[in-house]
Amino acid sequence: LMVWLRRCTHYLFIVVVAVNSTLLTINAGDYIFYTDWAWTSYTVFSISQTLMLIVGATYYLTFTGVPGTATYYALIMTVYTWVAKGAWFALGYPYDFIVTPVWLPSAMLLDLVYWATKKNKHSLILFGGVLVGMSLPLFNMVNLITVADPLETAFKYPRPTLPPYMTPIEPQVGKFYNSPVALGAGAGAVLACTLAALGCKLNTWTYRWMAA
Numbered sequence: 001l002m003v004w005l006r007r008c009t010h011y012l013f014i015v016v017v018a019v020n021s022t023l024l025t026i027n028a029g030d031y032i033f034y035t036d037w038a039w040t041s042y043t044v045f046s047i048s049q050t051l052m053l054i055v056g057a058t059y060y061l062t063f064t065g066v067p068g069t070a071t072y073y074a075l076i077m078t079v080y081t082w083v084a085k086g087a088w089f090a091l092g093y094p095y096d097f098i099v100t101p102v103w104l105p106s107a108m109l110l111d112l113v114y115w116a117t118k119k120n121k122h123s124l125i126l127f128g129g130v131l132v133g134m135s136l137p138l139f140n141m142v143n144l145i146t147v148a149d150p151l152e153t154a155f156k157y158p159r160p161t162l163p164p165y166m167t168p169i170e171p172q173v174g175k176f177y178n179s180p181v182a183l184g185a186g187a188g189a190v191l192a193c194t195l196a197a198l199g200c201k202l203n204t205w206t207y208r209w210m211a212a
Contacts, residue, residue, distance in 0.1 A: 009206055010063055017059065018073065021052040022080040039180040046137035046184035049103065051195045053077065054132045057107050058124065058199025063206070067115035074107035102139040106132045121200050129193030137184030 056077070057070035078101055109131040110124070117123035 006207070013063075013202070013206060014056070014060060014073070014076070017056040018076045018080060021056050021077050022084060042140070043137070043180040043184045043187075046140045046180070047188050047191065049140065050106070050133050050136040050184075050188040050192050053103050053106060053136065054110065054129065054192045055195040055199045055202075057110055057132075058128070058196045059202045061110065061114055061124070062121060062200050062203045065119060067111045067119075070107045070110040070114070071104060074103040077103055102136070102142050105139055106136045109135055125193055125196040125200060129196040130189045132196075133188030133190065133192030134185040137181045137188060140184075141181060 053074060057073040060073040061067070061070040063069075110128045113128040113131060114124050117127065
């Protein structure tokens with residue numbers, strides 16, 4: 001019975017975390033609309049994707065103990081996002097399917113660290129967190145390369161009028177020293193370690209809750 005309960009809890013966690021990961025990253029391409037704030041939005045979206053990917057992937061990886069499951073988790077997120085954004089695409093929302101698999105190479109690095117350090121959790125948190133945090137903003141640049149021209153898209157698909165507090169006062173040129181990838185990677189490398197630790201802790205909590 002306990003094995004069955006643990007498996008059900010495990011699958012419930014995977015579904016809940018993966019669905020929420022998808023919901024939180026569903027608008028990750030929207031920075032193409034905010035031309036004045038593109039780099040700011042790009043950095044924030046890169047960090048959010050990094051954190052949502054690593055917490056679920058680390059949980060899944062440490063639960064199964066099998067290198068490769070982090071990549072499988074990223075695939076789950078990718079498919080969920082394809083389904084969700086595919087529906088938006090059918091409604092006329094501009095979207096290129098090639099943009100979402102950028103999660104996969106970062107998850108592969110996480111699997112590689114887990115395997116190379118002989119399933120050492122602390123190494124996974126430290127090295128895996130740094131690698132995922134630094135790599136995803138770089139891979140996320142594929143978004144900018146593959147989507148249509150931002151200005152063309154913005155005029156073709158006009159957004160609703162922004163509320164006053166969201167309206168840019170002037171173009172934010174040089175907002176983050178013209179290096180959104182570097183800023184996203186730096187912040188992501190620090191924050192991803194924390195979220196990787198949370199992923200491991202979620203695993204521990206799950207077992208303790210089931211054993212109680």
